[in-house]
Amino acid sequence: MTQKPPIGRDTRLCMSLSARPGNYGSRFHNRLYELTGLDYVYKSFSTTDLPAAIGGIRALGVRGCAISMPFKEAVISLIDDLAPSAAAIDSVNTIVNDDGRLTGHNTDYGAVRTLIADIDPATPFVLRGSGGMAKAVAAAFRDAGFAHGTIVARNEEAGRGLAALYGFAWRGEAEGAAPILVNVTPLGMTGADAERLAFPAAMIERAAIAFDVVQYPPETPFLRATRAAGARVITGTEVATLQALEQFVLYTGVRPTDAQVDEAAAFARG
Missing domain, CATH: 3.40.50.720 (NAD(P)-binding Rossmann-like Domain)
Known part of the structure; x- marks a missing residue:
């Protein structure tokens, strides 16, 4: 296993926005960063000001953001592009930030x-x-x-x-x-x-x-x-694992092994 660098100025931030944040996504992504040695960190947030939160993603260079209830439709007007997975159903659960341009995806489907x-x-x-x-x-x-x-x-x-x-x-x-x-x-x-x-x-x-x-x-x-x-x-945990894996790939460009995904999922459930 490649050693994950300590958090520093080059560390890339990913996050989630939800009305009721949980720990599963944070634990799953952060464990995969450790297993793959990637210089990333993941943190969940809630907000009562969605436009400001999305503006923060753009302004601060947050690499990716998971979107949960009740923001999956409301966020569409605040981002720049929709990938086919999100455009087909007018629902976004993932934002990828490429140099300030925000694209919405849907990995739930x-x-x-x-x-x-x-x-x-x-x-x-x-x-x-x-x-x-x-x-x-x-x-x-x-x-x-x-x-x-x-x-x-x-x-x-x-x-x-x-x-x-x-x-x-x-x-x-x-x-x-x-x-x-x-x-x-x-x-x-x-x-x-x-x-x-x-x-x-x-x-x-x-x-x-x-x-x-x-x-x-x-x-x-x-x-x-x-x-x-x-x-x-x-279960919702099964959905969460599969969709979070695809988010991880979108954010990092790296596809972990099945064994790494299983270990991260078990860690997140614990």
Whole structure:
């Protein structure tokens, strides 16, 4: 393992912006910097002034920034370019700074495509959520061949818009049954929503696959309930690892080995 240089004036900074910052991304990226010997450091931040934060990225030469809820759509007007991965779904989860020019990417989409690749696309699903991450997930399902999907969102305008964009149905409330349940909301996340189930118990008991994009805690009430009912679960940590790996490559130009990624992911979970 190449020795990582001590932090100094040449160290490159990467960061994240989120309403509720967690530790997974910081631990994952910083561990990979150590394993690959790269002179980088990664720090998570929150903000109530998104334009100022993006201006700081540009002015201070921050190399890259991960974008999480609720900024994935709002950030688009503040940057210079969109890579195809972000332009296709109007949602940004990654900013790369090339000499002051900020380009938005979306690595969530590819992560979701990878995680659902072995599921029969004829299987119906219900997706709860209508924000930027929901766009990435819905697009991934559509592009993987899933045609029988329902978007659940209380915001009728946003929910109907997302459903129409990808050819799915819309409902205001979660009801009925579907083999695949997907949560793309903060329900189950730490804070006020920590104990809330993303779907009614009756739907959970009949599901075969539960997919929750909430990263922390790794086991949300929704996932615990579906696992107890015998369903397969796909966790937000799995999404976080795959999308963060692609961010790492965008920021550094280096693709770590599978063993390094596994070690960094285990370190981040610990």
